[in-house]
Amino acid sequence: MHEQLIKHLRTGDARALARAISFVENEASGYDEILLSLRRDSSATVIGVTGPPGAGKSTIVDGMIGELLKEQGRIAVLCVDPSSPFNLGAVLGDRIRMSEWYTHPNVFIRSLATRGSVGGLSPKIIEVTDLLRSCGFDNIIVETVGVGQSEIEIAALADITVVVLVPESGDEVQTMKAGLMEIADIFVINKSDRPDADLFEKNLQLLLAPAFGKRSREVPVIRTIATEKKGIPELVHRIKNDVRPGVNEERRIALLTEKAWQLMAKQRMREVDKLELRRRVEKGLQNHNLNIYSLVADYK
Amino acid sequence: MHEQLIKHLRTGDARALARAISFVENEASGYDEILLSLRRDSSATVIGVTGPPGAGKSTIVDGMIGELLKEQGRIAVLCVDPSSPFNLGAVLGDRIRMSEWYTHPNVFIRSLATRGSVGGLSPKIIEVTDLLRSCGFDNIIVETVGVGQSEIEIAALADITVVVLVPESGDEVQTMKAGLMEIADIFVINKSDRPDADLFEKNLQLLLAPAFGKRSREVPVIRTIATEKKGIPELVHRIKNDVRPGVNEERRIALLTEKAWQLMAKQRMREVDKLELRRRVEKGLQNHNLNIYSLVADYK
Numbered sequence: 001m002h003e004q005l006i007k008h009l010r011t012g013d014a015r016a017l018a019r020a021i022s023f024v025e026n027e028a029s030g031y032d033e034i035l036l037s038l039r040r041d042s043s044a045t046v047i048g049v050t051g052p053p054g055a056g057k058s059t060i061v062d063g064m065i066g067e068l069l070k071e072q073g074r075i076a077v078l079c080v081d082p083s084s085p086f087n088l089g090a091v092l093g094d095r096i097r098m099s100e101w102y103t104h105p106n107v108f109i110r111s112l113a114t115r116g117s118v119g120g121l122s123p124k125i126i127e128v129t130d131l132l133r134s135c136g137f138d139n140i141i142v143e144t145v146g147v148g149q150s151e152i153e154i155a156a157l158a159d160i161t162v163v164v165l166v167p168e169s170g171d172e173v174q175t176m177k178a179g180l181m182e183i184a185d186i187f188v189i190n191k192s193d194r195p196d197a198d199l200f201e202k203n204l205q206l207l208l209a210p211a212f213g214k215r216s217r218e219v220p221v222i223r224t225i226a227t228e229k230k231g232i233p234e235l236v237h238r239i240k241n242d243v244r245p246g247v248n249e250e251r252r253i254a255l256l257t258e259k260a261w262q263l264m265a266k267q268r269m270r271e272v273d274k275l276e277l278r279r280r281v282e283k284g285l286q287n288h289n290l291n292i293y294s295l296v297a298d299y300k
Numbered sequence: 301m302h303e304q305l306i307k308h309l310r311t312g313d314a315r316a317l318a319r320a321i322s323f324v325e326n327e328a329s330g331y332d333e334i335l336l337s338l339r340r341d342s343s344a345t346v347i348g349v350t351g352p353p354g355a356g357k358s359t360i361v362d363g364m365i366g367e368l369l370k371e372q373g374r375i376a377v378l379c380v381d382p383s384s385p386f387n388l389g390a391v392l393g394d395r396i397r398m399s400e401w402y403t404h405p406n407v408f409i410r411s412l413a414t415r416g417s418v419g420g421l422s423p424k425i426i427e428v429t430d431l432l433r434s435c436g437f438d439n440i441i442v443e444t445v446g447v448g449q450s451e452i453e454i455a456a457l458a459d460i461t462v463v464v465l466v467p468e469s470g471d472e473v474q475t476m477k478a479g480l481m482e483i484a485d486i487f488v489i490n491k492s493d494r495p496d497a498d499l500f501e502k503n504l505q506l507l508l509a510p511a512f513g514k515r516s517r518e519v520p521v522i523r524t525i526a527t528e529k530k531g532i533p534e535l536v537h538r539i540k541n542d543v544r545p546g547v548n549e550e551r552r553i554a555l556l557t558e559k560a561w562q563l564m565a566k567q568r569m570r571e572v573d574k575l576e577l578r579r580r581v582e583k584g585l586q587n588h589n590l591n592i593y594s595l596v597a598d599y600k
Contacts, residue, residue, distance in 0.1 A: 032593065032597075035591075035593035036591065036593050036594050036597065038591055038593070039589075039591070040588065040589065040590050040591065042588045127593075130591075130592075249585070252585065253578060253581055253582050253585065254578075256581045256585070256590070256592055257574065257577055257578040257581045259592060260577055260581060260592045260595055260596050261569065261572070261574060261577060263592065263593065263596045264569065264572060264577075264596050264599060265565035265566070265568065265569050266565070267596065268565065268568045268569065269561065269564065269565050269568065272561070272564060274557065274561060277557055277560055277561060277564075278553060278554075278557040281553055281556045281557045281560060282553050285549070285552065285553065285556070288340065288342050289339075289340065290340050290556070291335075291336065291338055291339070291340065291430075292430075292556055292559060292560045292563065293332065293335035293336050293338070293427075293563065294336045295560055296560050296563045296564050296567065297332075297336065299564060
């Protein structure tokens, strides 16, 4: 059904890619055919860029594109924005900020909505990254907002993960964003001209000390001022230097196993009528005798 | 198998409850028997308390317990902390802050770990809340950290949802935490003695204006200084006044349908050997020809 599209995909055609992503994102008829045809290209480098909101991730990605373009090669950027009533605004914001590259022939930029998926990641982020991986890109940048657990998924997906912080991120590093510490292959302190940058870097280095962090490898910390493109060449150099195939293999196997499990569960649940399930839940609530565990045990 | 335990649960026995929660949390042998025996008690009020880290949620919950105890009745508190390497510390922190009530005969407090579940909610939060609902509590407070999508789940679970913010939450309200705006039945501005509290309240009210927020109902904003127990009586009064059965019914039906669907999927996936699935993923990655979509399609 999508033979033509799949053929165009293999030549790296941008319009075919855009169409294929839409098919996959919307689960449009035949989207599974596209996914079944993918050939994982292990020469592509997937770079995860994550961090709290407002850290300047998009500006850094923008700078990275320019830097990466100095080499030969094609670049894909996937922005994953959290689902929210204000989502559209955020997406447009990214687009405007990255507009310099929107028309460049070797740059492909796409935003994915998250559509209320639990964890803030798009339910199709793995599929779309797999798609990009099979379309001959040299570098694939996946930008996500690091909240909750989504950053752990992105780290499993990426060959190398850059965590972007700002000097004001102190509280976040201490509390919620502890997951960020675990997954970072490289730290960036953006807006590093702010007066509290030195103190923040010192504290970050303390947190990264082996005794505390239990990590054997050294995690570099790079200071940037993304709006002035300062530190971006160093960051890209470091990414190219530090990326080693297989470094995140354990996380990747776990993530892909989980994904495969979920796909299989979805397949096996195909014949379950969700509307009927909903009706029974609703009736149970109305009758004040709902027990979803027995509802499930007795179903059909 | 758990007949005795189930009988004790119905009498509201705290030790039986603690054991039952552990059974459910760890999926220990016979835990499904416990779940199947639950009788949903619709006279219990489930109060969700959520908001960004550092907003003072635990201190507010602490104050609420004291206020609610002035009436007759039993209170359960469920704290759900995000999974992180520092989780233990956070849990202990909550316990220390709430220690005043740990020994009170009419207060039952329990922390749930989230164990890396996507979305930052414990995978068993619905089960444990159902358990508490069937043990004769008058008020059940469920405290979660509002990051990503977890707050939407808590809103579906709760009869009324309190979103706790601080004057510094401006950025969060504007960007990531937009979901919080949607689910709040009551807003609390904690630490409201800070100089920027007035401006923050003004901005929050602007965001809540019908034209922007598309909401028909009015959402009250209550100012507190939780450390001095200021505003807590007003908050509890408002909760008692505003809670109406059925107000979140649509969200609750959707959440419970999704939960039932997931339980059913898990049941149907019981015979799939996850280790074997993992082996195939690993082998595919090693051979550079992994396509999880065809792996799933061809499985067995």
